[in-house]
Amino acid sequence: MGFKNLMLVLFFSCAACFCSDNPDDGIACTQQFVYGLNITCKDASTNAVITEGLTVVAVDGSYEETLINDPGSSVFIGAGERAGNYIITVTSNAYETYTSQEIILEADECHVIPQSIEIVLQPN
16 A cells, blocks of 8 residues: 555544544534523422422532522523532522432533422421
């Protein structure tokens, strides 16, 4: 095999396997912003979804974030593109305060891996 043919074989072999000095090349990540925490709160007595009058806070060490109610839905979202070990606290005048166990959010090469969590609140 001549030098020219060898170079062509190497070029096409390398192109086929996404040959690169950057290990992230070849992974097609989306531009979507992903929220890691997707929290639904329900009334323990009625099983109805609740969004009004609730404050949902996620804490990971010294990081603290008040989750927002996703407009047009019944889900509180937060921890956007942020892996971590979170404790969720839900407070309300109408319900007993709820504190979760630790929730571990991991990430892959592109985004945080979302978790959907249902919290059942006890009325006062």
